[in-house]
Amino acid sequence: MENEVVNEVVNFAPIGKALAIGLSAIGAGIGIGLIGARAMEAIGRNPEATGKVLVPMLIVSAFAEAVAIYGLVIAFSIK
Numbered sequence: 001m002e003n004e005v006v007n008e009v010v011n012f013a014p015i016g017k018a019l020a021i022g023l024s025a026i027g028a029g030i031g032i033g034l035i036g037a038r039a040m041e042a043i044g045r046n047p048e049a050t051g052k053v054l055v056p057m058l059i060v061s062a063f064a065e066a067v068a069i070y071g072l073v074i075a076f077s078i079k
Contacts, residue, residue, distance in 0.1 A: 013078050013079060016075075016078050017075040017076075017078050018075075020071050020072075020074045020075040020078065021068075021071050021072055021074075021075040023071065024067055024068050024070065024071020024072070024074075025068050025071065027064075027067055027068075028064045028065060028067045028068035028071075029068075031064035031067070032061055032064050032065070035057055035060050035061055035064065036057070036061075039053050039054075039057040
C-alpha cells in the first residue's frame with residue numbers, strides 16, 4: 001500500500017520539473033521583453049540618455065535571467 005503511494009508521487013516528478021523550468025523561463029522571457037521594450041522606448045524618446053539607460057537595463061536583465069536559472073536549479077533538485 002505504502003509503496004504504491006510512493007510510486008504515484010514519483011510519477012509526478014517530471015511534471016513538477018517541467019512546470020518549474022517552464023514557468024520560470026516564461027516569466028524571465030516576459031520580463032526581459034518588457035525591459036528591452038521600455039529601454040528602447042526611453043532611448044527613442046531621448047537618445048542622449050543611452051548611457052543612463054543601458055547599465056540599469058543590463059542589471060535588471062541579469063536579475064530576470066537569474067529567475068530562469070533558479071527555476072532550472074529547482075527542476076534539477078526535484079527527485
